[in-house]
Amino acid sequence: MPIVSTRSVILQTYRYSDTSKILRLMTRDHGPRSAIAKGALRPKSKFGGVLEPFAEGEATMYLKDNRDLHTLSEFELIRDRQRLGVDLPRFTGASLACELVMRLAPEERDDRLYRTLLNALDALLEADQGQVEQVALSAVWRVVRTLGFTPELAACVSCGRVLEEDGARFDFSAGGLVCGHCPRGDSPGRWLEPGELRTLRRLEAGRPLDASLDSGTQPGLLRDFIRYHLAEGTSLRSLEFLDPRAFG
Ligand SMILES: [Zn+2]
Structure with missing residues (x-):
């Protein structure tokens, strides 16, 4: 022992x-x-x-x-980090990051994941009040990516067409974008306008955020991506809070 x-x-x-x-x-x-x-x-x-x-x-x-x-x-x-418990958006982001790590981390040492989790918690702790939502979304996307679930946001997962300024459908179960020319099928997903797609790419890549950025549908996109792609039918307790109403 x-x-x-x-x-x-x-x-x-x-x-x-x-x-x-x-x-x-x-x-x-x-x-x-x-x-x-x-x-x-x-x-x-x-x-x-x-x-x-x-x-x-x-x-x-x-x-x-x-x-x-x-x-x-x-x-x-x-x-x-007790201050993470004082407001719902900070708490939601931190809980979701922790729950994803708890469920999906490999059963062995993973320095990158450990560091990503700490950085996510600290970013949430230190975020200015007006930026908590963006910081939470970006931090959770980073955890998702470090766990190995990177969504394909550059090209259509079906035909390979590079998507630059076009809108596209975020197909949650396929794990990425499907262009407007490909058949949509009946898999769960959501059409993204070009502005929504730019915001998603920015949050997902952890690029510097901007107070004027409208996060709009982003909490729902992250929630649905996790639900369909990572959680695979199991329910994550903290996912229920990742809803536009939790941020505000
Ligand atoms: Zn396509």
């Missing part, structure tokens, strides 16, 4: 008993892991109430072979 110590981000927590908590962690050195923090809910717990989502710390765990649940012995806090 080796003891390991690794930087970790808390993705999700839930109560396990009257006194203990189970944490879903993204560890830097061992990929996603679950750990039980015994006694974490006791008033005088050694964990001191820091085991909350989005916090990063140095986690010391007993890793049990062939077991899904490890035992957390220490969590030395590096950054708490």
Whole structure:
């Protein structure tokens, strides 16, 4: 039963008993892991109430072979990020980034993904109030891309025609754009006007954002892409909040 110590981000927590908590962690050195923090809910717990989502710390765990649940012995806090919980758009973006990592991260060390997740959380934490929505969309797209689900936004996925200034249909299940000349079929998707497509490309590529950019349909596009392309029928809890009404 080796003891390991690794930087970790808390993705999700839930109560396990009257006194203990189970944490879903993204560890830097061992990929996603679950750990039980015994006694974490006791008033005088050694964990001191820091085991909350989005916090990063140095986690010391007993890793049990062939077991899904490890035992957390220490969590030395590096950054708490509690302010992400104070407004819904920040919280929604952070929760979705964490949930995607929890479900789709490879079961091994992935430095790029770990860094992308931290950058996403910090960008949300530091975003100016007027730009939270764009920052959230861009941050989640970056996580999606780092997980290996890059939508094809340059050329038609059906005929290969390069799409520059034209509108196109975002076909969610095909994972990219289908031009106006190709048959649309009955797969789920949505027609994008040229301006909407430019905004999507900008958000997806993580290019500098602009306060005057109208995000309009973008939360719905990201939500539907994730739903059809990544979540494959399972429901992501935080996805329900990714709706224009959540931002405003
Ligand atoms: Zn085409």
